[in-house]
Amino acid sequence: MFEQILIVAANEIRVLMREKTFLLLLSVFLAMTLFSVLIGWSTKTTVLGIYNASLILLKQSGVTHLPSNPFIMIPALALFRNMIIYVFLIGALTSVVIGHSSFIRERKSRVVQLLFTKPISKTCFIAGKIVGILAALLLIIFAVFFISLLSSFFIPGQLLTQQEIIRLSLFYLLSLIYMLIFAMIGLLFAIVLPTESLALLAPIIIWVAVTFIFPELTTGQNPVALLNPTNITQTAPQGAFFTLMHSVLTPFSIEQHYTGLAQPLLETQKQFTSLSIAEIIAQNSGLGISLFVYLILAIALSLYTFYHYAVTRDKMYE
Amino acid sequence: MTGKNPIINTQDLSHKYNNCLALDNLNLTIYEGEIFGFLGHNGAGKTTTINILTTLLGQTSGKATVAGLDTIKESLQVKRQIGYLPENVTFYNNLTAFENLAYFARLSGVKNVKEKVAEVLEFLDFTGIENKKMGEFSKGMRQRIGIAQAIIHDPKVLFLDEPTSGLDPLGIKNLREIIIRLNKEKHITVFINTHLLSEVAKTCTSIGVLNHGKLIYKDTLEKTLQKFPDEVALEEIYIQMESQGKV
Numbered sequence: 280m281f282e283q284i285l286i287v288a289a290n291e292i293r294v295l296m297r298e299k300t301f302l303l304l305l306s307v308f309l310a311m312t313l314f315s316v317l318i319g320w321s322t323k324t325t326v327l328g329i330y331n332a333s334l335i336l337l338k339q340s341g342v343t344h345l346p347s348n349p350f351i352m353i354p355a356l357a358l359f360r361n362m363i364i365y366v367f368l369i370g371a372l373t374s375v376v377i378g379h380s381s382f383i384r385e386r387k388s389r390v391v392q393l394l395f396t397k398p399i400s401k402t403c404f405i406a407g408k409i410v411g412i413l414a415a416l417l418l419i420i421f422a423v424f425f426i427s428l429l430s431s432f433f434i435p436g437q438l439l440t441q442q443e444i445i446r447l448s449l450f451y452l453l454s455l456i457y458m459l460i461f462a463m464i465g466l467l468f469a470i471v472l473p474t475e476s477l478a479l480l481a482p483i484i485i486w487v488a489v490t491f492i493f494p495e496l497t498t499g500q501n502p503v504a505l506l507n508p509t510n511i512t513q514t515a516p517q518g519a520f521f522t523l524m525h526s527v528l529t530p531f532s533i534e535q536h537y538t539g540l541a542q543p544l545l546e547t548q549k550q551f552t553s554l555s556i557a558e559i560i561a562q563n564s565g566l567g568i569s570l571f572v573y574l575i576l577a578i579a580l581s582l583y584t585f586y587h588y589a590v591t592r593d594k595m596y597e
Numbered sequence: 598m599t600g601k602n603p604i605i606n607t608q609d610l611s612h613k614y615n616n617c618l619a620l621d622n623l624n625l626t627i628y629e630g631e632i633f634g635f636l637g638h639n640g641a642g643k644t645t646t647i648n649i650l651t652t653l654l655g656q657t658s659g660k661a662t663v664a665g666l667d668t669i670k671e672s673l674q675v676k677r678q679i680g681y682l683p684e685n686v687t688f689y690n691n692l693t694a695f696e697n698l699a700y701f702a703r704l705s706g707v708k709n710v711k712e713k714v715a716e717v718l719e720f721l722d723f724t725g726i727e728n729k730k731m732g733e734f735s736k737g738m739r740q741r742i743g744i745a746q747a748i749i750h751d752p753k754v755l756f757l758d759e760p761t762s763g764l765d766p767l768g769i770k771n772l773r774e775i776i777i778r779l780n781k782e783k784h785i786t787v788f789i790n791t792h793l794l795s796e797v798a799k800t801c802t803s804i805g806v807l808n809h810g811k812l813i814y815k816d817t818l819e820k821t822l823q824k825f826p827d828e829v830a831l832e833e834i835y836i837q838m839e840s841q842g843k844v
Contacts, residue, residue, distance in 0.1 A: 286704060293692065293696065294689055387687075388686065388687040388688060388689065390687075390688060392683040393683065393701065395652075395653055397701065397705055398677045398704070589654070590653055591645075
């Protein structure tokens with residue numbers, strides 16, 4: 280049984296690594312990770328340059344009370360705060376494509392008709408698919424984590440402590456869960472909808488709703504403000520409409536659940552720096568549980584639709 | 598070539614799609630070693646029959662066995678005994694022929710995958726293409742890979758659904774030779790769904806005709822050709838059968 284699951288999972292990775300759309304999205308994601316670090320490095324170098332030049336001028340002018348280094352107050356992890364946005368934008372979209380293509384390619388090529396006549400149970404097959412998707416996401420997360428970690432060595436004075444490395448690891452574990460939810464949504468619609476375009480459109484609509492519409496309706500902030508990693512979901516909604524939307528839609532706004540947990544982990548604001556990992560988890564356990572429930576729900580729905588998928592009634596072949 | 602042991606058997610097999618009866622009390626027995634040509638117009642119920650026999654679809658009523666195994670109760674065991682090539686499969690285009698075959702072989706429980714792929718390609722006279730991507734293959738080449746994946750685990754029965762569809766005359770001739778060799782050299786019983794009488798006459802050892810879900814004719818090709826001495830006559834009789842809905 281496990282051997283068959285691994286056979287399907289290995290094939291999943293092999294096929295995925297040769298798909299242009301996936302490779303393109305992966306490259307964009309990795310490039311953005313690198314870019315995020317470069318922005319951090321560039322900002323820090325520029326600001327420190329100006330700070331040092333100012334110090335010289337101030338000293339020459341005889342000023343004795345010199346301003347402190349502006350980066351002393353900014354935690355090293357905050358350099359990676361743009362990753363929160365990249366994960367819920369490009370990471371989630373990449374995951375949708377992974378989940379979607381995982382089954383749609385087999386329906387489109389009619390390979391599914393062959394697979395269902397091979398001595399493998401539906402349980403093993405779908406388990407293999409999910410393991411394959413998880414492995415693909417793990418590869419991406421490891422690559423991104425590696426880039427983040429490596430880059431911290433190249434930014435002077437930003438070497439991460441052991442505690443910070445643990446926080447960064449937890450952030451990427453959280454990101455993996457978030458991305459897996461979207462991969463499962465992609466898989467779900469790839470199983471259930473009759474055409475390839477519909478099967479891609481439906482999860483993208485959900486992604487748009489979760490990423491842009493729900494946070495805007497629940498906070499009343501404009502979309503640009505919501506893409507600022509330092510103030511996502513921090514403002515309480517004002518007005519009757521937004522207050523109502525906040526109470527109705529917040530449980531479904533999984534992007535806000537994700538950012539709510541990711542921000543303290545990456546110490547995006549001063550108040551988070553004093554919190555230990557245990558405190559962050561304790562204070563945000565509701566958000567973590569909610570994300571986990573959404574993941575289980577997405578997997579359960581994918582399994583349910585797969586068990587009810589009948590290759591002989593597939594409208595894609597008509 | 599044909600033995601006396603039944604390898605495919607259906608008893609009062611019926612299938613309904615909503616309220617439409619696609620298969621109506623089909624009683625069919627195919628013996629080991631036969632190349633059985635299943636004829637019928639579009640929508641006659643041929644694909645429904647093949648779907649039930651390959652375990653892709655459950656029947657509404659009746660019973661079907663392949664190699665003595667019930668297609669519903671023992672579906673996994675049935676799958677180990679059969680090979681199947683559906684119509685118009687395109688495979689994983691980004692993978693090579695070897696990677697495609699190796700995947701299907703592993704799923705079928707083949708252990709020595711490398712040797713088995715080489716052996717099957719050698720049998721099909723199709724060596725040297727292992728590292729080519731499937732996306733570069735012609736329809737005829739894909740059909741050969743399709744046959745290769747279907748026989749890589751040494752099945753007892755091979756099901757082919759409209760195998761000559763979209764092939765050029767040379768491709769059809771090659772496929773015909775392969776089917777006959779599989780039957781003679783590997784002793785595989787072959788079940789072919791088709792609506793091409795000329796192909797049936799050149800390949801099959803027995804034929805059955807399905808009309809609106811009912812089996813209206815079944816006999817060996819030899820006896821059929823005695824009744825209808827030439828291919829043209831066979832075609833005319835078939836059209837007559839179709840229009841009348843009975844023999």
